[in-house]
Amino acid sequence: MPLFTILTLFPEALEPYLEVGVLGLARRRGLVQTRLVDFRDWTRNRHRSVDDRPFGGGPGMVLRPEPIVEAIEWIEREWGPHRKLALCPSGEPFEQAHAQAWSLEERLLLLCGRYEGFDERIFWEHDIDRISIGDFVLSGGELPALCIVDAVTRLVPGALGDDRSAAEDSFQDGATLDHPHFTRPRVYRGHAVPEVLMGGDHAAIDAWRRKQAQERTSARTRPPRAGDT
Numbered sequence: 001m002p003l004f005t006i007l008t009l010f011p012e013a014l015e016p017y018l019e020v021g022v023l024g025l026a027r028r029r030g031l032v033q034t035r036l037v038d039f040r041d042w043t044r045n046r047h048r049s050v051d052d053r054p055f056g057g058g059p060g061m062v063l064r065p066e067p068i069v070e071a072i073e074w075i076e077r078e079w080g081p082h083r084k085l086a087l088c089p090s091g092e093p094f095e096q097a098h099a100q101a102w103s104l105e106e107r108l109l110l111l112c113g114r115y116e117g118f119d120e121r122i123f124w125e126h127d128i129d130r131i132s133i134g135d136f137v138l139s140g141g142e143l144p145a146l147c148i149v150d151a152v153t154r155l156v157p158g159a160l161g162d163d164r165s166a167a168e169d170s171f172q173d174g175a176t177l178d179h180p181h182f183t184r185p186r187v188y189r190g191h192a193v194p195e196v197l198m199g200g201d202h203a204a205i206d207a208w209r210r211k212q213a214q215e216r217t218s219a220r221t222r223p224p225r226a227g228d229t
């Protein structure tokens with residue numbers, strides 16, 4: 001059963017999301033465990049400050065190394081070794097294949113940054129992988145950490161009502177995207193559900209869905225990025 005330990009300055013921002021939906025149910029069923037740890041508790045200064053000005057000058061504040069390193073060491077002493085991931089825009093892009101691999105880990109530690117990010121020396125002290133959830137910058141690592149916890153939890157056997165749901169999701173077999181879905185009503189604002197889905201011919205339905213998924217996959221193009229010519 002995966003244990004997710006999340007190191008954050010804002011545990012209260014994470015709690016509500018962990019309570020609901022697939023994630024909430026998986027926790028209540030004991031399929032995954034989550035622990036929120038506030039690294040401010042490892043500060044030693046009078047004001048309990050976790051950040052300081054950057055050496056070399058420049059804007060913003062940087063997370064000091066000591067509370068983070070000491071919190072990591074306390075966590076691993078108490079609960080055992082974890083695979084350690086730091087949320088960083090400059091990290092390796094998070095993909096479904098990571099979620100798949102991490103669903104087999106016993107313990108994951110997610111480090112949520114704030115301000116300008118982490119003092120680099122936390123990466124010299126511990127074996128920590130940097131992970132990005134996309135080429136944009138958020139104010140903190142809490143939303144990226146929740147993305148990872150959610151994506152990994154979906155892949156833990158029993159977390160979804162029907163384990164085939166995850167197997168048929170987009171990216172599950174590489175790059176292939178999911179096919180379109182329809183439910184009631186049969187006609188909505190003049191748009192009818194494709195006839196093939198109404199006939200009960202499962203071979204024809206499978207073939208239609210496969211074709212739709214292939215068309216979507218080949219139609220999807222990477223959005224243009226600054227610097228593209």
Ligand SMILES: C[S@@+](CC[C@H](N)C(=O)[O-])C[C@H]1O[C@@H](n2cnc3c(N)ncnc32)[C@H](O)[C@@H]1O
Nearest residue numbers: 087088113116117132133137138139140141144
């Ligand atoms: C304002 S950001 C720091 C940005 C950093 N100065 C940079 O440009 O790479 C504060 C924190 O938010 C988190 N964060 C922001 N965007 C992220 C992304 N795309 N993926 C993962 N974490 C992100 C990280 O934990 C980061 O330390």
